Amino acid sequence: MAYEFSPETEKKFQWLLTRYPKKDAVLIPILHKVQSEIGWLSPESMEYVAGRLGLSPARVREVASFYTFFRLDRKGKYVLQVCQTMSCYLRGSDEIVAKLQQLLGIQAGETSADGLFSIEKVECLASCSTAPVMQVNDWDFHEELDLERVEKIVALLKQGRGGHACYEKRVADGGVA
Ligand code: FES
Known part of the structure; x- marks a missing residue:
């Protein structure tokens, strides 16, 4: 086009x-x-x-x-990149990916049929001390993730309510209805 x-x-x-x-x-x-x-x-x-x-x-x-930060294939609106390098791996990044796959019904490397989500396994995202980490597109970084927060992030993104880590934290803290 x-x-x-x-x-x-x-x-x-x-x-x-x-x-x-x-x-x-x-x-x-x-x-x-x-x-x-x-x-x-x-x-x-x-x-x-x-x-x-x-x-x-x-x-x-x-x-x-x-440069790996440029995407030459069409991806979902939200590209969920989960670090798979050592610190994140040792702190459960595989479980994060498995949770995303379960929630979205796609495998890592795939894009959901509605065009909303892609899951990617990536190398070190340079925040090893706050593993496990996930980046959403180029603008949102989630640290020290657990499965419950993964679920919340996906739910917020599905609602089109952004996904900025600070926003997610405000929701978790009860600051956003
Ligand atoms: S190992 Fe995951 S951010 Fe470095």
Whole structure:
């Protein structure tokens, strides 16, 4: 499907151009913006970005595919990334994944039929001292997880009530009805 920047992304793009001395330095930040807008980097969006920056599509794809934080496949609205590295593994990350799979009816690596959720097993999320941890999209980080909190997070996301850790904590503390 054809892609072009939304007005908001266009505004961000124009701003980024003023912040960097070279156009190609804008590539990574604008790819982040596109991904946050459409949920992944479609081939069309990468081609469009290449055109806007005067780069080859191959160069844009090369950069996008190098970094694991860029998603080149369509995912769910909420991508639940559970760390599987040692500290998290020793503190029950397998059980977190099993709980998510049970709640959502999909396996790790899959996307739910309603397009809402994807589950991913990932390597260290750089918060080993607060294991086990899970990241929702690029914007929400949950630490020292247990199965009860996993259930609450999924329930909130299903209700479209965000999922920011601070919000979840306020709900848990009784601060949100
Ligand atoms: S081992 Fe899980 S965050 Fe580092």
